[in-house]
Amino acid sequence: MSAPLRRVLLSGLVAGVLLFIFFRGMDFSSLLSAFGSAKTPYLVGVLLGTLVTYALRAWRWGFLLAPLARVPFRRLFSVTWIGFMAGLLIPRAGEVVRPYLIARGHSLKTSGCFASIVLERIVDLLTVLLLVGAYAYVLPLPAEQTQGPVLGMLKVGGGLAGLGALAVLGFLIYLKMREASALRILDWFAGLLPSRFSGPVKSALRAFTEGLAVLRASPKHLLAIMGQSVLLWLSISVTFYWNNLAFGVNLPFHATFLLIGFLTVGVAVPTPGMVGGFHEAYLLALTQAFAIDRNTAAAVAMAGHALSNLPVLVLGLFFLGREGLTVSRMAHIADESARPEEDREVDALTSAAPPGAEGRSL
Numbered sequence: 001m002s003a004p005l006r007r008v009l010l011s012g013l014v015a016g017v018l019l020f021i022f023f024r025g026m027d028f029s030s031l032l033s034a035f036g037s038a039k040t041p042y043l044v045g046v047l048l049g050t051l052v053t054y055a056l057r058a059w060r061w062g063f064l065l066a067p068l069a070r071v072p073f074r075r076l077f078s079v080t081w082i083g084f085m086a087g088l089l090i091p092r093a094g095e096v097v098r099p100y101l102i103a104r105g106h107s108l109k110t111s112g113c114f115a116s117i118v119l120e121r122i123v124d125l126l127t128v129l130l131l132v133g134a135y136a137y138v139l140p141l142p143a144e145q146t147q148g149p150v151l152g153m154l155k156v157g158g159g160l161a162g163l164g165a166l167a168v169l170g171f172l173i174y175l176k177m178r179e180a181s182a183l184r185i186l187d188w189f190a191g192l193l194p195s196r197f198s199g200p201v202k203s204a205l206r207a208f209t210e211g212l213a214v215l216r217a218s219p220k221h222l223l224a225i226m227g228q229s230v231l232l233w234l235s236i237s238v239t240f241y242w243n244n245l246a247f248g249v250n251l252p253f254h255a256t257f258l259l260i261g262f263l264t265v266g267v268a269v270p271t272p273g274m275v276g277g278f279h280e281a282y283l284l285a286l287t288q289a290f291a292i293d294r295n296t297a298a299a300v301a302m303a304g305h306a307l308s309n310l311p312v313l314v315l316g317l318f319f320l321g322r323e324g325l326t327v328s329r330m331a332h333i334a335d336e337s338a339r340p341e342e343d344r345e346v347d348a349l350t351s352a353a354p355p356g357a358e359g360r361s362l
Helices: 003-023 028-038 040-065 073-091 092-104 112-139 150-177 179-190 195-210 219-246 253-266 277-290 294-320 327-337 340-350
Strands: none
Touching: 003 277, 028 294, 028 327, 040 073, 040 112, 040 219, 040 294, 073 253, 073 294, 073 327, 092 112, 092 179, 092 327, 112 150, 112 195, 112 219, 112 253, 150 179, 179 195, 219 253, 253 277, 253 294, 277 294, 294 340
16 A cells, blocks of 8 residues: 555544544534525625635645745746645645745756745745734634634643744744754764765755845845735635625624634644545534533534635636646655655656646646
């Protein structure tokens, strides 16, 4: 059994367990009634909000890549959809597929482009923690907020996650600002590996460090990235706000900041299509933090998952076809690219794409 298949089967098992917990004790007649009463205009708004969100992701990614290469927005837009679609089908595949597709069209190292994905994740986490912190410490708590232990636990967890994100960011800044000395230390550790691994690892570390070039960008550029991140997560908040309203869950807009905190934890569980983790996190947020009826909360969670992921799946597959790739080849890329010593084999594999395939999404 191949490694990708084992990962998919294991993640599918985890998803099944979470869905069992999600549906346990559910009143399915009430669940269907909740779906029947949903307001269509708000659901359409969720779909449109998802399109805006991924456009903002592509726009910000261009700023993260700018010191390496000026990638046209249309190219970033299509690869962003492909990458997140890959992550829905194969857990964590998007983190490899996205930088690979950009690297092969702009004479860049995949490891260097991967650095932009790492920075993207850190900025996302810091922005989410900023919004959760604003909810917990600055903005007035909604009248619907329950007085249980949920908020306290989230504060502690958010604080620890924030410290972790800042520690990683601090290390990356050190790696870039003290590049020569940092690489000497990392090379020494890489030298402890067997010879067939040490060379590729050293090469990948150098390319990754080059990919951190945005950390030396001007303060104006860095502020622009942070502003884009806030705008991006406010867009996500709007989609969940509309999703709640569609089912009569009339919570104030800033209550979605707390919801996003829950969902960030839920989608970190590696399951296909975020199934199970997303649902259970949404359900816990609405029922435990705001005492929303369980059946209504379940309907809201299911709609939110479907409407925020269906466009990703459809458009991702559309753009994947324009790249001249298939889902199976994409899975192979994700598996092979994770091993630096096999980069040449991956290049050979994907060179079979039709001539000009890289540019058809421009």
